[in-house]
Amino acid sequence: MALFTIPNVKIAGIAAAVPRQEISNSDYKWISLKERNLLIKTIGVDKRRVAEKGMTTSDLCFAATEKLLQELEWDKNEIQALIFVSQSGDYIIPATSPILQDRLGLPKTCMALDINLGCSGFVYGLSMITSLMNSTGMQKALLLVGDLSNITSSYRDKSTYPLFGDSGTATALEFDTEASPIHFNLQTDGSGYDAIIIRDGGTRNLASKKSFTYKKYGGGIYRNNLQIELNGIEVFNFSLREVVPNIKKTLKYSNKTLDDFDYLVFHQANRLINETLRKMLKVDKEKVPFSIHKYGNTSGASVPLTIVSELNKEVQNKKIRLLLSAFGIGLSWGTVFVETDRIVCPEIVEI
Numbered sequence: 001m002a003l004f005t006i007p008n009v010k011i012a013g014i015a016a017a018v019p020r021q022e023i024s025n026s027d028y029k030w031i032s033l034k035e036r037n038l039l040i041k042t043i044g045v046d047k048r049r050v051a052e053k054g055m056t057t058s059d060l061c062f063a064a065t066e067k068l069l070q071e072l073e074w075d076k077n078e079i080q081a082l083i084f085v086s087q088s089g090d091y092i093i094p095a096t097s098p099i100l101q102d103r104l105g106l107p108k109t110c111m112a113l114d115i116n117l118g119c120s121g122f123v124y125g126l127s128m129i130t131s132l133m134n135s136t137g138m139q140k141a142l143l144l145v146g147d148l149s150n151i152t153s154s155y156r157d158k159s160t161y162p163l164f165g166d167s168g169t170a171t172a173l174e175f176d177t178e179a180s181p182i183h184f185n186l187q188t189d190g191s192g193y194d195a196i197i198i199r200d201g202g203t204r205n206l207a208s209k210k211s212f213t214y215k216k217y218g219g220g221i222y223r224n225n226l227q228i229e230l231n232g233i234e235v236f237n238f239s240l241r242e243v244v245p246n247i248k249k250t251l252k253y254s255n256k257t258l259d260d261f262d263y264l265v266f267h268q269a270n271r272l273i274n275e276t277l278r279k280m281l282k283v284d285k286e287k288v289p290f291s292i293h294k295y296g297n298t299s300g301a302s303v304p305l306t307i308v309s310e311l312n313k314e315v316q317n318k319k320i321r322l323l324l325s326a327f328g329i330g331l332s333w334g335t336v337f338v339e340t341d342r343i344v345c346p347e348i349v350e351i
Contacts (some may be wrong), residue, residue: 002186003253006130010179012172013344014315015068016308017060018049018165018295020350025162030155031220039162044271048165048296050150057088058096060168061144062103063351068170071344074140077107081132081141085115085125085300088148100144119267119328121145121300123336126171127184133175143171147299152198154223160230163270165296169304185250186334187242195234196329200225235328239273243327244280250335258283260321261337263311267326268292268302300326308348316345
């Protein structure tokens with residue numbers, strides 16, 4: 001179990017960007033009105049933001065970063081690292097982080113790295129960038145996390161199409177010897193890799209004419225092998241089996257209780273999963289913010305997006321203790337305990 005603590009790094013700011021285009025699941029004509037209403041009640045997604053054709057995850061992360069750096073008034077020449085966490089990069093090759101380094105006007109002395117990870121991406125990415133900064137003494141760095149999941153969802157697949165939203169986020173980090181330690185607990189179970197998967201298009205299964213052929217997988221579920229496949233029951237069971245023990249072990253490791261935290265921010269998987277986890281932990285609703293009703297499941301961006309959307313005033317005006325838990329594709333999951341102290345957190349950017 002990857003339980004560890006990182007000192008000397010603090011979050012200076014968080015920003016998020018979403019597409020202007022808003023889609024309501026009430027208008028999802030592929031299924032009946034009765035089924036639509038039940039779906040909205042169960043998964044909790046009323047509306048979501050969907051990228052226009054030609055928009056990329058890097059576009060959203062770029063917009064969030066530009067807004068954040070403007071409000072932080074950082075000198076871009078002082079930024080020493082950029083990590084981009086996504087499963088929807090601009091190209092198969094090259095990596096997207098160098099493109100963002102250049103587009104943002106960061107110096108050539110800035111290292112840039114892509115991490116291919118989805119739902120747990122913010123927690124994992126935060127562990128990577130804080131570890132790097134603590135071990136090297138890098139003073140300023142950026143963590144960009146986001147995904148465009150709608151481009152790979154089949155409109156005729158009621159198990160995926162109504163769930164996902166698109167977003168990009170930016171988190172600015174600074175080296176600070178007085179920063180509160182950040183506690184992590186990261187886990188993986190690759191035996192469940194196919195619970196959420198796009199089967200073709202990689203080197204294991206190259207894209208072919210057959211990849212574009214639609215098949216029926218159940219009532220209201222038609223997709224091809226270049227579109228995302230989600231085993232809802234397996235993901236639900238995994239989440240309920242692994243997330244709570246992961247959080248409890250992190251609490252024990254750091255000698256803390258749930259009462260020590262102002263808020264618990266979950267990956268916005270779906271309403272049923274998140275509400276069940278909240279009840280299992282016996283945490284009051286007021287301490288568990290949700291954004292899934294407005295933005296959908298935005299993959300790795302969902303935790304920082306929820307902070308910006310629901311806790312914007314709180315994190316800007318006072319010290320906040322956060323328990324962040326993210327879980328999903330991989331299978332991969334993790335918990336992080338982090339304290340923010342009057343950080344920069346601009347309103348959500350729309351592009």
